Amino acid sequence: xxxxxxxxxxxxxxxxxxxxxxxxxxxxxxxxxxxxxxxxxxxxxxxxxxxxxxxxxxxxxxxxxxxxxxxxxxxxxxxxxxxxxxxxxxxxxxxxxxxxxxxxxxxxxxxxxxxxxxxxxxxxxxxxxxxxxxxxxxxxxxxxxxxxxxxxxxxxxxxxxxxxxxxxxxxxxxxxxxxxxxxxxx
Numbered sequence: 438x439x440x441x442x443x444x445x446x447x448x449x450x451x452x453x454x455x456x457x458x459x460x461x462x463x464x465x466x467x468x469x470x471x472x473x474x475x476x477x478x479x480x481x482x483x484x485x486x487x488x489x490x491x492x493x494x495x496x497x498x499x500x501x502x503x504x505x506x507x508x509x510x511x512x513x514x515x516x517x518x519x520x521x522x523x524x525x526x527x528x529x530x531x532x533x534x535x536x537x538x539x540x541x542x543x544x545x546x547x548x549x550x551x552x553x554x555x556x557x558x559x560x561x562x563x564x565x566x567x568x569x570x571x572x573x574x575x576x577x578x579x580x581x582x583x584x585x586x587x588x589x590x591x592x593x594x595x596x597x598x599x600x601x602x603x604x605x606x607x608x609x610x611x612x613x614x615x616x617x618x619x620x621x622x623x
Contacts, residue, residue, distance in 0.1 A: 440497055441523045445540060447496045448524065452544030456489050457551050460498060460517050467598050469502045469514035490515060519597065521590055552611040559609070586614055 442448055450456065462475045476486040493499040494515070503514040524541050560567050577585065589612060599607075 439521045439523055440518055442496065445536060448540040448544060450492045450496050451498060451522070452540055452547055453489070453492075454547045454551065456493055456498075457547055459486060459489050460493065461551065461555075463499065463515060463517040464519070469516045471512050471514055473512075519594060521586055548611070552609075555609060556611075582614060582616070 442451055458479065459475060462478050463470055465478075466474065472487045472490050473483045475490070476483040479486065490499055494501065498518045499515045500518070501513055502516045505512045505514070524544070556567055593610065599605075
């Protein structure tokens with residue numbers, strides 16, 4: 438699955454560090470969750486989380502999947518988007534390309550910072566370990582790059598839920614793949 442963010446407003450909504458934190462919390466539930474559950478996990482008031490969840494829902498990063506009546510209150514269950522997010526600036530007006538670029542940079546920076554923080558928090562434990570691949574270049578056609586990204590996405594979908602199989606533990610992953618036209622093939 439692919440979700441393309443094309444407007445400056447969509448990028449701004451998605452790039453907010455607090456909203457990234459909210460999305461990560463929804464993902465960590467491994468099931469549809471309510472805003473109240475996420476707010477409790479973040480030690481926040483539900484109204485604050487609800488405001489940001491509605492913004493994420495407006496761009497399709499959260500989806501309302503169920504409602505249940507619990508003690509006279511309608512509980513809304515949301516599921517986070519779990520696919521490839523594409524930031525497209527091809528349709529952006531030239532007058533706002535610089536602002537769009539700045540927002541895209543903020544988004545990427547926030548994702549890296551959030552994942553770095555989670556990696557370092559986890560790595561500080563005595564039995565923790567982490568795997569890093571740094572500065573690896575691979576040579577692919579555009580179709581092969583799409584295929585690689587799709588394979589990783591599909592693998593993550595297949596293994597994105599707790600399993601009763603012995604030996605399976607939770608791993609966190611952050612992956613980027615990009616073409617750098619400034620570096621020529623040798």
